[in-house]
Amino acid sequence: xxxxxxxxxxxxxxxxxxxxxxxxxxxxxxxxxxxxxxxxxxxxxxxxxxxxxxxxxxxxxxxxxxxxxxxxxxxxxxxxxxxxxxxxxxxxxxxxxxxxxxxxxxxxxxxxxx
Amino acid sequence: xxxxxxxxxxxxxxxxxxxxxxxxxxxxxxxxxxxxxxxxxxxxxxxxxxxxxxxxxxxxxxxxxxxxxxxxxxxxxxxxxxxxxxxxxxxxxxxxxxxxxxxxxxxxxxxxx
Numbered sequence: 001x002x003x004x005x006x007x008x009x010x011x012x013x014x015x016x017x018x019x020x021x022x023x024x025x026x027x028x029x030x031x032x033x034x035x036x037x038x039x040x041x042x043x044x045x046x047x048x049x050x051x052x053x054x055x056x057x058x059x060x061x062x063x064x065x066x067x068x069x070x071x072x073x074x075x076x077x078x079x080x081x082x083x084x085x086x087x088x089x090x091x092x093x094x095x096x097x098x099x100x101x102x103x104x105x106x107x108x109x110x111x112x113x114x
Numbered sequence: 115x116x117x118x119x120x121x122x123x124x125x126x127x128x129x130x131x132x133x134x135x136x137x138x139x140x141x142x143x144x145x146x147x148x149x150x151x152x153x154x155x156x157x158x159x160x161x162x163x164x165x166x167x168x169x170x171x172x173x174x175x176x177x178x179x180x181x182x183x184x185x186x187x188x189x190x191x192x193x194x195x196x197x198x199x200x201x202x203x204x205x206x207x208x209x210x211x212x213x214x215x216x217x218x219x220x221x222x223x224x225x226x227x
Contacts, residue, residue, distance in 0.1 A: 004157075034214070043201075044158065044217040093157045095215075103215060105150075105157035 002028050002098040006106035013084055014114055021079045021109045023094030029074035030096035034103070035067075038091040050077045084113045118202045123222040126196075132189040134221050136202030139183040145206050147178060148215070149187045151198040151223075158201065158217075161187065192225045199223075 003026040013019050023033055031052045036044040048069050049057045056069035068080040077096075081088055089112050095105040119137040126132040138147065146165050150158040162169055162176045164185075169176045175188040189196055201220040 006157075036217075043219050044152075044215075046214060046216070049214065091155070095157070102160060102163075104160060108155070108157045110155070 002026075002096070002102070002104045004094065004096050004104045004106040006092075006094055006109050008109060009107060010110045010112075012112045012114065015085050016083055018080055018082045019084055019111060021081075021092055021094075021111075023077045023079070023096070023106055025075045025096040025098070025104075028096070028098050030077075030098065031074060032097040033071060033077040034095045034097075035069060035077075035079050036093045036095070038093060038108075044093060047079075081111065084111070086113045089113045118204055118218055120200070120202050120218065120221045122219065123224070126189075126192045126223060126225050128194060128225055128227050129191055132192040132196065132223055132225070134187040134189075134200050134202075134223065135184065136187070137184045138202070138204045141182050141204050142206070145204045147176065147182075147185050148203040148205065149174070149176065150201045150203065150215075150217075151196075152201070152220070153195075153198045161200075192223075194225050194227070197223060197225045 005024045007022045033050040035047045037047050038044045046059050047062045050069045050071040052071045058064045071077040091108050091110050093108040095103050097103050146163050148163040149161040152158045162174050164176045178185045199220040199222050201217050203215050
């Protein structure tokens with residue numbers, strides 16, 4: 001099946017720094033990728049929809065200036081958490097749309113902000 | 115997208131069939147039923163999806179009632195590795211919200227020896 005990777009799998013950073021998370025579709029091209037956030041014992045919450053070559057569409061309540069998304073190629077989307085704070089600590093998961101009706105998820109990135 | 119209702123948790127004995135129900139009474143004619151599962155600290159894994167006919171693949175079977183207001187995911191021979199949170203999601207097959215998946219709380223399935 002289609003494979004989606006994320007890098008890094010785990011990151012610890014100091015408060016105030018920025019962190020970049022990469023999402024790659026390894027064996028298919030994805031014009032659309034999605035970014036989710038998941039807090040402990042909670043469900044996944046969609047943050048934004050990333051379309052190759054255009055601006056991302058953010059869900060209500062998600063700060064676009066804090067969570068920068070770039071989808072510069074058909075196999076790579078990046079999420080940058082700017083000026084990270086402890087409340088941004090979470091499990092960030094990307095997914096990529098494959099074929100008309102299937103969506104595959106990455107393994108997730110656990111961000112811890114000290 | 116239509117809202118779904120799932121039991122918060124279920125248990126199943128290893129080797130037995132696990133039947134996970136999902137209610138989606140407000141589903142529209144163009145909305146599909148999707149099932150994903152998430153093993154602890156991993157990304158969700160696609161299982162199966164369907165519109166109105168029953169579907170089967172190497173992982174599971176999906177039974178959708180005739181009125182499409184509910185469905186059941188069947189894992190025919192559950193193993194310990196099937197312990198996970200199972201999400202039933204209903205979404206349109208196209209249009210402006212195409213691709214967006216709205217996750218509910220899901221069902222925590224625990225398979226025990």
